[in-house]
Amino acid sequence: MTRINQNSNYWIGNLTGSSDMWWREDEDKKGRDVVALASYRSAISNYVNIVTGRTDIPVTYNSSDESYTDGKKVYLSGNMDGKNFDPNVGLALHEGSHIVHSDFDLIKNLYDIVEKRYGREGNAQITAKIKTLLNYVEDRRIDYLVFKSAPGYKNYYHSMYDKYFHFKVIDKALRSTEHREANWESYEFRIINFTNQNTDLDALPGLREIYRTIDLKNISRLKSTEDALAVAFLVYDIIVKNIVTSKESEENDESESNDSGSSSDSNGKGTKVDTKNKEMKADGKPTPTDDMPELTPSQQRSLQNAIQKQKKLIEGDTKKVKLTKAEKSSISSVEKSGAYQVEVGPSTHKKTQCIVIPKLTNTMINEDMNWNERNLYPFINYWTSYTQEHATEVITDGIRLGRILGNKLKVRNEERVTKWSRQESGRLDKRIIAELGFNNDRVFKTQFIEKYNDAFIHISIDASGSMDGDKWDSAIKSTAAICQAASMAGNIEVQVTLRTTINSSTGRRNNGHLRPLLVVIYDSAVNKMVHIKKFWPRLKASGTTPEGLCFEAISNQIINKSAGRDAYFLNYSDGQPWFSGTDMTYSGHTATKHTAGEVDKFRKVGIKILSFFITGSWQSDRDSVSFKKMYGNDASTINPTKVVGLAKELNKKFLQK
Secondary structure, eight states: OTTTTTTTHHHHOSOOOOTTGGGTTSOOTTOOBHHHHHHHHHHHHHHHHHHHTOSOOOEEEOBTTOOSOSSSOEEEOTTOOTTSHHHHHHHHHHHHHHHHHSOHHHHHTHHHHHHHHHOSTTHHHHHHHHHHHHHHHHHHHHHHHHHHHOGGGHHHHHHHHHHHTOOHHHHHHHHSSTTOSSSHHHHHHHHHTTTSTTOOTTSSTTHHHHHHHHOGGGGGGOOSHHHHHHHHHHHHHHHHHHHHHHHHHHHHHHHHHHHHTSOOOBOSSSOBOOOSSTTBOTTSOBOOOSSSOOOOHHHHHHHHHHHHHHHHHHTTOOOOOOBOHHHHHHHHHHHHHTOEEEEEOOTTSOOEEEEEEOOOOGGGGOTTSOHHHHHTOTTBOOSOHHHHHHHHHHHHHHHHHHHHHHHHHGGGGOOEEEEEEEESSSEEOTTTGGGGGGTOOOOEEEEEEEOOOOEEEEEEEEOSGGGTTHHHHHHHHHHHHHHHHHHHHSSEEEEEEEEEEEEOBSSTTOOTTEEEEEEEEEETTTOOHHHHHHHGGGBOOOSOBOHHHHHHHHHHHHHHHHTTSEEEEEEEEOSOOBEEOSSOEEOHHHHHHHHHHHHHHHHHTTOEEEEEEEOOTTOOHHHHHHHHHHHOTTOEEEOGGGHHHHHHHHHHHHTOO
């Protein structure tokens, strides 16, 4: 089971698997991480599109009003997580491939087809058995097609089969005294485990003939579901023939034993003891040997569980935990926002997933959304209209200040051209070219064009709960002013993010999936100023301070956007970094050092760091010391009442060359 998640480790993170993965089907009582589920669905949907060569196969989560056996959609289980991702990918690819390659009309009409071949008597039972055989053969045919057309995805299939087929108890059972009686259950068990290296083709009469009939090594000869059904019929006939023969043989042996009158012993429970074959026990099983051990009662119970899992996979009836409509709505909301996860954290500690929401959407501020959806956006105020009205006034004041500053920044679009005429070299000056006839060879000109470089400003705002109030108002007002001024300058791109925490799990009181959260609340490359007027009044401060974790999540994007431009990283915060979630506790020296390292990445590529610690009544000297360690000696401490004035000072800095 070492390969349970080997295919997705590179993008999900450090995951662990278990050799007993088959029992991990119960619902997660701690709630569902809907952000992770949205990421998984998106990734698996892409995989299904690639493997099937089609983009019209929906991939969705199973809910209470849907069936996952309709042959039209691929349904995912709501209990998917990082520990069982690869098997779920394999299962989704398996189902998607059946939608493309299997004849579902034939399967729907199987009852009638079987009746024409075997008659009406007992048809329901016969059809069920033949369908199991058909599903097994069809699975092998489809798997071959996928392995041939998309070999890079076959390990996901291996993970699926590891989960449903490759159990130690199955290995032991194939070598044991189990399922060596000539009945349907024994043949079914032995056939569906033909690919196991411990298979014993001498365990049942006719088993070798069945193996040759299916002919797994040449499964590519089967070109359709109809071909697979033809093989299933042949296998069924072989099984029935051998079961009947074995039963007749037993009846003859019993008759001979009764006639002799010497050994019709009973075990006291009505089971006849076979005295003719000394190697058989009273229950019909062979006598255990070193090469053929007997399973313990505990192993027999585990075997039955494993067999049920195998049969459910073959029959397309794998258990998939259902999501409620509200949970599916939450996942849809997350997907519309484009949210994704980035693994972050100090190299010396266990990592966690930082949630990045790259844009604000109308869905986020919808007052009618369910509680779980609101829980996904802790930075949105859904409750107090007064607060929103106050925030609108704050933002309006900021934009008004920004217009004043923007008039000064317009010079960044201007070019200053200085010309020098009558030079010995350069470009010909047409105005004095006639002087060449008067022996004047200084008829050249040169010029120097002076203009501002393009600029990129990333503004990161601490949205922890302690920022609420005057500090939050001041930071938002100052930022709105900078955004407005930059929009008038023309060659300054501004990106604004909030950093806080999110409980991405469903459940009102559940903290099972607490994660760092980074939200892009404005990007001048895609947003107009009306975006700020519409969305920012709904923003609020809440959560904790996952400082460097959020910086790490977006550092590559900031560095790429800064390339070839005058770049600034502007930070507003009011405390030391602190975060505590399921995966890690992030605080003290470790958090300070990690944040300093992430800031240093920006500094090393030429990004200027402008960091401001907004003071409060509880601020300590230790906070100031930590702040300097993280952002450098030029980091400043500022009173909330001075933050807006800071915009004017920054405006001057943006005019420097």
